[in-house]
Amino acid sequence: MSCPRCGAETLPSQGFCTKCGAALMAAQAPQSVSSVPSGPTGQAVPQPPSIVLHPIPEGGFTIEDLVAWLQSEGYSAKVVPDGDGESHVVTNTQGSPCNIFPNDLVNGRYGSIGLGTGFATNGKFDISHINDWNANNRWARAYYDNVNDPWLVMDVDLWPGGTFESLRDQFGAWNNTLARFIRKYDLK
Numbered sequence: 001m002s003c004p005r006c007g008a009e010t011l012p013s014q015g016f017c018t019k020c021g022a023a024l025m026a027a028q029a030p031q032s033v034s035s036v037p038s039g040p041t042g043q044a045v046p047q048p049p050s051i052v053l054h055p056i057p058e059g060g061f062t063i064e065d066l067v068a069w070l071q072s073e074g075y076s077a078k079v080v081p082d083g084d085g086e087s088h089v090v091t092n093t094q095g096s097p098c099n100i101f102p103n104d105l106v107n108g109r110y111g112s113i114g115l116g117t118g119f120a121t122n123g124k125f126d127i128s129h130i131n132d133w134n135a136n137n138r139w140a141r142a143y144y145d146n147v148n149d150p151w152l153v154m155d156v157d158l159w160p161g162g163t164f165e166s167l168r169d170q171f172g173a174w175n176n177t178l179a180r181f182i183r184k185y186d187l188k
Contacts, residue, residue, distance in 0.1 A: 056162035059109035118151040
């Protein structure tokens, strides 16, 4: 089997191409979602088209899966070792580095990821803003580190039940929220 986008050889069990990140339709039977018509029976009701969803591989992502997905979405992706022997991925979004920490490791796959972007303000950030942000904004929460630099973080659940469409949507929510955070506090 080969990838329809780049032509790379793929395995039947792969959910997406490890070279370009394209979703491979044949890897898993897509889940279909359609609505059930309401109203009296016998009445002709036009049916909306069914929506095809592409599930995240069983168990979640490996680090390599995460890198491939980011690159398929047009992001850079660099694997960076942590001090504890683990690794995370760094990409760039909204002009800032974004750390992606894999979480919930089971059988070599991560069931969730944590997104985090911090801003070096040399202790000049007014930390009283953090509670206001957390009380009035959805999706991502803010905190300040031990030198009063602000961070924005968000958790994303990948499995069970995650789809590539949902992941793209949640990453979009992260980008929008991060942009608001940067604008609101004039961060760079």
